[in-house]
Amino acid sequence: MTVQKVAVVGTGVIGNGWIARMLAQGYDVVATDPAEGAEERMRRAVEQAWPYVEALGLAEGASKDRLTFEKELADAVKDADFIQENVPEVEELKQTVLKNIDQHAKPDALIGSSTSGIMPSELQANLQHPERVVVAHPFHPVYILPLVEVVAGKQTTTENVDKAKAFYESLNMSVLLVRHEIEGHIADRLIEAIWRESLHIVNEGIATTEEVDKAFTHGAGMRYAQYGPFLTFHLAGGEGGMRHMLKQFGPALKKPWTKLEAPELTDELYDRVVSGCEEQANGMSMSELDQNRNEFLIRLYDLVQEYWPKETEKTKA
Amino acid sequence: MTVQKVAVVGTGVIGNGWIARMLAQGYDVVATDPAEGAEERMRRAVEQAWPYVEALGLAEGASKDRLTFEKELADAVKDADFIQENVPEVEELKQTVLKNIDQHAKPDALIGSSTSGIMPSELQANLQHPERVVVAHPFHPVYILPLVEVVAGKQTTTENVDKAKAFYESLNMSVLLVRHEIEGHIADRLIEAIWRESLHIVNEGIATTEEVDKAFTHGAGMRYAQYGPFLTFHLAGGEGGMRHMLKQFGPALKKPWTKLEAPELTDELYDRVVSGCEEQANGMSMSELDQNRNEFLIRLYDLVQEYWPKETEKTKA
CATH class of the missing domain: 1.10.1040.10 (N-(1-d-carboxylethyl)-l-norvaline Dehydrogenase; domain 2)
Known part of the structure; x- marks a missing residue:
C-alpha cells in the first residue's frame, strides 16, 4: 500500500475523528470543509482526541503538525492517495461532493465514504472512476472504536476493495467486509x-x-x-x-x-x-462527558482485546 | 428488611445465577426443581460462579454451605421470607407454579418472578395473596450483572414494592423500578x-x-x-x-x-x-467461553463503576 497523503472532506464529528486516527498512524492529512470556523473546530477536536490516540499508541513519525487545511476541495484532494468523505447524510449532497472529488483527485486515488446508510452503488453511479469508491463506515469516537464496515459497490473492483481494506488496517482498525449492499449496512x-x-x-x-x-x-x-x-x-x-x-x-x-x-x-x-x-448529564459538560467516555473506552478496549475469544485461542494455538 | 431465608423455585441458568448471588450476600437459600439431576447441576453451577462472586466481594458469613435443596416445592417455600420464581417462560406454567407457591408460603413472604416478558398483573391474577408479587427480571449472568427490573402488578402494594426493592438492593443490585407494565418490560x-x-x-x-x-x-x-x-x-x-x-x-x-x-x-x-x-466459539467449550466472559465482565464492571457519570458527579459534590 502506497498511501502517504490522505484528504478528509467534511470535518464534523466523524471527519475529525478520522483525522486524529490518521495522524496518529503517521499519515499526512489535508482537510477541507466549507463551513465558517471549520479549521478552528477541527484543530480543537484533534487536540482533544490526541491524549487518547497517544494512549492507544502512535506510529513512528506521527504528528499533529502533519495536518493542513484547504478552503477549496479541489486543492485538498488533488495530491491525495486516499480520500475520506464525511459530508452530511443527504444522498444528493454526497453525490455532488463525490463527483467533485472524482473530478479533482488523481485517477487512481481511492475514495471511502463514511455514509451510515447509503449504498455504495448509488454513490458511485455518476462518477468517471466509480471503480475506486467504497463505503467505509466508522463508529464514533472514530479515533478509539476499532470497527469500520467496508462495502463495495457494483462497480468497485476487487483490487480496490483489497487496497481500501489494507489502508484501514494500517489505521489499526477492525475491518468488516460487508458482502451485500443494504441500507444501513449491518x-x-x-x-x-x-x-x-x-x-x-x-x-x-x-x-x-x-x-x-x-x-x-x-x-x-x-x-x-x-x-x-x-x-x-x-x-x-x-x-x-x-x-x-x-x-x-x-x-x-x-x-x-x-x-x-x-x-x-x-x-x-x-x-x-x-x-x-x-x-x-447531571451538570457534566459535553466535553467532560466526552472525556469520561474516552477514558472508559480506552480501558475497555484493552479488556476487550485481552478477553476476545478468538485471539485467546489463536494465541494458545 | 427481615429476609433471612430465600427460596429459589426453578434451577435453570437464571435460578442458579440468583442462588450464587444470594449466597454471596449471606442469605440462607433453599432451592427446588422437579427435573432429574437438578440438584447436582445446581451445585456445579454455584461452584463455577463462586470465584466471580468472591471477586466481587462476599458478605460476612456468606457460604455455599448455606444452600439446601428440596424435592418438593411446598417444603422449599414454607419457611422462606422471599421466594424467587424462575420456571420456563410459559404463562400457564408460571401461573400454576405461582399458585402453588402462594398456597404453601407464609402469607407475608414476598414473591419475585424472573419472567422476561409476562406482566405481573397476569401472574398475580388468581392468587390468594396477590399483593406480594412483583416481577424481578435479572440479566444473565445474574451473579455478575447488576440490573434487575422490578415491576408491580395492579394488585401489588407499594409497601411490598419497597420491600422487594430493598431486598434486591441488599444483593448489590441496581434496581430499575419499571413504572408501567408492558410485555418485555424495558x-x-x-x-x-x-x-x-x-x-x-x-x-x-x-x-x-x-x-x-x-x-x-x-x-x-x-x-x-x-x-x-x-x-x-x-x-x-x-x-x-x-x-x-x-x-x-x-x-x-x-x-x-x-x-x-x-x-x-x-x-x-x-x-x-x-x-x-x-x-x-472456535473450539472453546461453553465453560471456557463462560469463564472468559466472566473474567471480562468482572473487570468491565469495575470500569463501568469507575466511569459512571452520575457517581463521579456525586463524589465531586
Missing part, C-alpha cells in the same frame, strides 16, 4: 432497531430516557461490549447454547414486544428526548 | 429489537452470525457497556448533543432500514444460527 440496522424501540418507549411515557439507558447498559449493554447478539444468546442458553435458546425463546419472537414502525418525531417527543439527555 | 424490548433484526440479516444471507456480532461489538457494543441508546446519541451529536442529532438523523427514522417483524424461524434459519455460533 451495524446501523441494529442500532436503529434499538433506537426506534427506545423512542417508542419514551414516546408512550413508559420510561424516561435515563431509565431506558439504565435498563440497557446495566444488563445487556455490559455484555455487548464483548459479545454480539448471537454469542450472547448462545451463552445465555446454558450448556445447550443457542440450540436450547432458540427452542426456548423461538415462540416469543412472535409476541408483539416491539413496535414495527418508527414513531412520529413530534415536538413533544423531541423535547422529551433532548431534556432527558440533558438531565442525565 | 430491556428485553430493546434486546428483542436487536435480535429480530439480527435474525433477518442472517436469514437473508446478508451476513453470518459472526459478522453481525463483530459489526455490533467492535463499534456500538463497546459504547453500550457504559451509555445507553440515548446518551450514546447525545454524545455522537458533537457539541450540539441530542438536539443536533435528532435534527440530523430524524429523517432517517422513516427509511426502511429495519424490519421489525420477526422472520419465520425455519429449519434453515435455525441451523444457520446454531452453526454460526458454534463456529464463532
Whole structure:
C-alpha cells in the first residue's frame, strides 16, 4: 500500500475523528470543509482526541503538525492517495461532493465514504472512476472504536476493495467486509432497531430516557461490549447454547414486544428526548462527558482485546 | 428488611445465577426443581460462579454451605421470607407454579418472578395473596450483572414494592423500578429489537452470525457497556448533543432500514444460527467461553463503576 497523503472532506464529528486516527498512524492529512470556523473546530477536536490516540499508541513519525487545511476541495484532494468523505447524510449532497472529488483527485486515488446508510452503488453511479469508491463506515469516537464496515459497490473492483481494506488496517482498525449492499449496512440496522424501540418507549411515557439507558447498559449493554447478539444468546442458553435458546425463546419472537414502525418525531417527543439527555448529564459538560467516555473506552478496549475469544485461542494455538 | 431465608423455585441458568448471588450476600437459600439431576447441576453451577462472586466481594458469613435443596416445592417455600420464581417462560406454567407457591408460603413472604416478558398483573391474577408479587427480571449472568427490573402488578402494594426493592438492593443490585407494565418490560424490548433484526440479516444471507456480532461489538457494543441508546446519541451529536442529532438523523427514522417483524424461524434459519455460533466459539467449550466472559465482565464492571457519570458527579459534590 502506497498511501502517504490522505484528504478528509467534511470535518464534523466523524471527519475529525478520522483525522486524529490518521495522524496518529503517521499519515499526512489535508482537510477541507466549507463551513465558517471549520479549521478552528477541527484543530480543537484533534487536540482533544490526541491524549487518547497517544494512549492507544502512535506510529513512528506521527504528528499533529502533519495536518493542513484547504478552503477549496479541489486543492485538498488533488495530491491525495486516499480520500475520506464525511459530508452530511443527504444522498444528493454526497453525490455532488463525490463527483467533485472524482473530478479533482488523481485517477487512481481511492475514495471511502463514511455514509451510515447509503449504498455504495448509488454513490458511485455518476462518477468517471466509480471503480475506486467504497463505503467505509466508522463508529464514533472514530479515533478509539476499532470497527469500520467496508462495502463495495457494483462497480468497485476487487483490487480496490483489497487496497481500501489494507489502508484501514494500517489505521489499526477492525475491518468488516460487508458482502451485500443494504441500507444501513449491518451495524446501523441494529442500532436503529434499538433506537426506534427506545423512542417508542419514551414516546408512550413508559420510561424516561435515563431509565431506558439504565435498563440497557446495566444488563445487556455490559455484555455487548464483548459479545454480539448471537454469542450472547448462545451463552445465555446454558450448556445447550443457542440450540436450547432458540427452542426456548423461538415462540416469543412472535409476541408483539416491539413496535414495527418508527414513531412520529413530534415536538413533544423531541423535547422529551433532548431534556432527558440533558438531565442525565447531571451538570457534566459535553466535553467532560466526552472525556469520561474516552477514558472508559480506552480501558475497555484493552479488556476487550485481552478477553476476545478468538485471539485467546489463536494465541494458545 | 427481615429476609433471612430465600427460596429459589426453578434451577435453570437464571435460578442458579440468583442462588450464587444470594449466597454471596449471606442469605440462607433453599432451592427446588422437579427435573432429574437438578440438584447436582445446581451445585456445579454455584461452584463455577463462586470465584466471580468472591471477586466481587462476599458478605460476612456468606457460604455455599448455606444452600439446601428440596424435592418438593411446598417444603422449599414454607419457611422462606422471599421466594424467587424462575420456571420456563410459559404463562400457564408460571401461573400454576405461582399458585402453588402462594398456597404453601407464609402469607407475608414476598414473591419475585424472573419472567422476561409476562406482566405481573397476569401472574398475580388468581392468587390468594396477590399483593406480594412483583416481577424481578435479572440479566444473565445474574451473579455478575447488576440490573434487575422490578415491576408491580395492579394488585401489588407499594409497601411490598419497597420491600422487594430493598431486598434486591441488599444483593448489590441496581434496581430499575419499571413504572408501567408492558410485555418485555424495558430491556428485553430493546434486546428483542436487536435480535429480530439480527435474525433477518442472517436469514437473508446478508451476513453470518459472526459478522453481525463483530459489526455490533467492535463499534456500538463497546459504547453500550457504559451509555445507553440515548446518551450514546447525545454524545455522537458533537457539541450540539441530542438536539443536533435528532435534527440530523430524524429523517432517517422513516427509511426502511429495519424490519421489525420477526422472520419465520425455519429449519434453515435455525441451523444457520446454531452453526454460526458454534463456529464463532472456535473450539472453546461453553465453560471456557463462560469463564472468559466472566473474567471480562468482572473487570468491565469495575470500569463501568469507575466511569459512571452520575457517581463521579456525586463524589465531586
